[in-house]
Structures are given as structure tokens and as C-alpha cells.
Amino acid sequence: MNAPSSPYRSGFACFVGRPNAGKSTLTNALVGTKVAITSDRPQTTRHTVRGIVHRPDSQLVLVDTPGLHKPRTLLGERLNDLVRTTWAEVDVIGFCVPADQKLGPGDKFIAKELAEIRKTPKVAIVTKTDLVDSKRLAEQLIAVHQLGAELGIEWAEIIPVSAVGDQQVQLVAELLAKLLPEGVPLYPDGDLTDEPEQTMVAELIREAALEGVRDELPHSLAVVVEEMIPREGRPADRPLLDIHANVYIERQSQKAIVIGAKGARLKHVGTTARKQIEALLGTPVYLDLHVKVAKDWQRDPKQLRKLGF
Incomplete structure (x- = not known):
């Protein structure tokens, strides 16, 4: 006799963890394409990017939230509110802890917050297992189990992973x-994200601009795509998309960092971002980038609104 087939499941999951715990990399690995911005700089994710994982028996919609942190600015407070709202609305939470770093105050701070959310099932995910040996991994798995026990969190699963x-x-x-x-499925088959293309393009530019720059920049860098329009008069088999975008920083002194000597750095940012955007949109792109100063935008509600926060 055939076993009855299991019912189709669909819903939302989010990964939480301190900055740089491997959340975005795991999201991209699960979806199988690049939907979340990844960077070795903390606090790079700002938008709730949803990656959609299509499986024969289920559809898993991944909500990628900013890292929860002790806020120092109005932007920081808004990001934290966004995180807590998201946690309350998803069906399952994945708590990400990197295998190569001991549990620290940041992990405990987030786990404590998670313990407050009683109803949502929680899975502990030990990431970056490729960076440690089996002894270190075993110690981390035990530490995560104990942290849950101390705070009254019953992990539905504890799972090691290398994205x-x-x-x-x-x-x-x-x-x-x-x-x-x-x-039933929440999104059409084949959809990988519900982020507007413009937002994803802005994120790719931002990721390229953050690469290899000094620590003072991540928080004060925002990208706004002003327009994306097909170039007129191009033959149908050779389309070109014109993208005009502004990179905003907070201080005049940061402008030189982003632009680089004789504009070399900005040129490199443009080339890197253009390749990623072309891969995402599947069409040739002309990318026009300008760097502008929006003084202390993280602390100014009016500027925050203008820049999409």
C-alpha cells in the first residue's frame, strides 16, 4: 500500500544572528542565486529581501532582516523595530551562529530577544562549518544547545551548515x-524574490561600493537608483538599459574614499556592479554613477525618508 503523500507546506522563515553570521550567504545558497547583499561588513543588509525557495513539497519564503544590534542612531532604532516586527510575523526562525567564533554577548543578546517570542519554532544553524575542525564544531553545537537551555528556548533542530x-x-x-x-504556494513558480528590481540594483551597487573600504563607510553609504530606462533607438536584438544612480555618503571627506585617486575606485565599483546587474537582469547595462553628500543622513528623519528608510 502506498504511504499517503505529505501535505504541501508554504510560509515565511527568517534568519537572525549578529552581523556577519552568514545569514545572507545562506539565503543566497538556498535560493540558488544572489538575492541578498553579502559583505564582510556588519550591518550591510537594510531591506527585507525575500528569497523564494521552490521545492516539490513546499515553498519557503526567506525574509532577510538587518542584524539586530544596540542602536546608536535613528536609522539603527528603525532597523531594530523592523527586525522585531518580522520575527513576530514569520512561521519559523533560523538563529545563525558562525562555527569559527565563540558565542559572544551579541549572540546572547539576540537569543534573549528570541526567547521572548514564544510561539514561533526556532532552528539553531551553526554556519561556516568549512572554517573549523570537527572538535571545534562539536563544542559550538554543545554551546548553542546550552544557550537554548539557559534561556528556555527549545530548538526544533540544531544543524551545522556550510553555505x-x-x-x-x-x-x-x-x-x-x-x-x-x-x-498553497504564495508566489508563482520561478519567482526568486519579490523585491522590486530597482531595490536589488541599488543593493548590488551598494555591495560593490562597500568592498574593501575602510570601516567608517558601511553605515553611512546609501544608494538610490534614480531611473532605469531602455535606451531609445536600439535594435531589438541589441537592447541597452540606462541606469542612473546616486551613491550618498554623509561627509565630504568620505567622497574621496568612494571615488578614489583619479576616479579609479568609482570606476571599479561601476564595473563590478554592472556585471552583477547584467547577470541579474539578463540585459546589457550602461551604469551612470554619481557620488553625493547628504550630511548626517542617518540622524535626519527627512533624509531617511528620501533615501527609502
Whole structure:
């Protein structure tokens, strides 16, 4: 006799963890394409990017939230509010902890916040397992288990994963999908994200601009895509998309960092971002970038609104 087939499940999951815990890299590995901005700089994710994982038995919609942190600015406070709202609305939460770093105050701060959210099932995910040996990994898995026990969190699963090494990524998808409610697909087959293209293009430019710059820049860099328009008069088989975007920083002194000597750095940013955008949109792109100063925009509600926060 055939076993009855299991019901289709669909719903939302989010990854939480301190900055640089591997949340965005895991999101991209699960979706199989680049939807979340990844960078070795903390606090690079600002928008709730949804990556959609299509499976035969389920549809898992990943909500990528900014890292929760102790806020120092109005922008920081708004990001934290966004995180807590998201946690309350998803069906399952994945708590990401990197394998190569001991549990620190940041991890405990987030776990404490998670303990307050009683109803949502929580999965502990130990990321970056490719960076440690099995002894160190075992110690980290035990530490995560104990942290849950101390705070009264009952982990639905504790799972080691390497998104970069593609180890156990599919298992993470399977375990998260099992915890979703029964339901129909929420998005059409083939959709990978519901982010507007303009937002994703802005994120790719921002990622390229953050690469290899000094620590003072990440928080004070915002990108706004002013327009994306097909170039007129091009033959149908050779389209070109014109993208005009502004990179905003907070101080005149930061302008030189972004532009670089004789404009070399900005040129490199443009080339890197253009390749990523062309891969995302599947069409040749002309990218026009300008660097502008928006003084202390992180502390100014009017500027925050203008820049999309």
C-alpha cells in the first residue's frame, strides 16, 4: 500500500544572528542565486529581501532582516523595530551562529530577544562549518544547545551548515519547510524574490561600493537608483538599459574614499556592479554613477525618508 503523500507546506522563515553570521550567504545558497547583499561588513543588509525557495513539497519564503544590534542612531532604532516586527510575523526562525567564533554577548543578546517570542519554532544553524575542525564544531553545537537551555528556548533542530562549501544546505531547506503550515504556494513558480528590481540594483551597487573600504563607510553609504530606462533607438536584438544612480555618503571627506585617486575606485565599483546587474537582469547595462553628500543622513528623519528608510 502506498504511504499517503505529505501535505504541501508554504510560509515565511527568517534568519537572525549578529552581523556577519552568514545569514545572507545562506539565503543566497538556498535560493540558488544572489538575492541578498553579502559583505564582510556588519550591518550591510537594510531591506527585507525575500528569497523564494521552490521545492516539490513546499515553498519557503526567506525574509532577510538587518542584524539586530544596540542602536546608536535613528536609522539603527528603525532597523531594530523592523527586525522585531518580522520575527513576530514569520512561521519559523533560523538563529545563525558562525562555527569559527565563540558565542559572544551579541549572540546572547539576540537569543534573549528570541526567547521572548514564544510561539514561533526556532532552528539553531551553526554556519561556516568549512572554517573549523570537527572538535571545534562539536563544542559550538554543545554551546548553542546550552544557550537554548539557559534561556528556555527549545530548538526544533540544531544543524551545522556550510553555505560556501554547499554542505547540508538542502537539509536546512528541508527542516525549515517541515515547520511551515500547510498551504498553497504564495508566489508563482520561478519567482526568486519579490523585491522590486530597482531595490536589488541599488543593493548590488551598494555591495560593490562597500568592498574593501575602510570601516567608517558601511553605515553611512546609501544608494538610490534614480531611473532605469531602455535606451531609445536600439535594435531589438541589441537592447541597452540606462541606469542612473546616486551613491550618498554623509561627509565630504568620505567622497574621496568612494571615488578614489583619479576616479579609479568609482570606476571599479561601476564595473563590478554592472556585471552583477547584467547577470541579474539578463540585459546589457550602461551604469551612470554619481557620488553625493547628504550630511548626517542617518540622524535626519527627512533624509531617511528620501533615501527609502
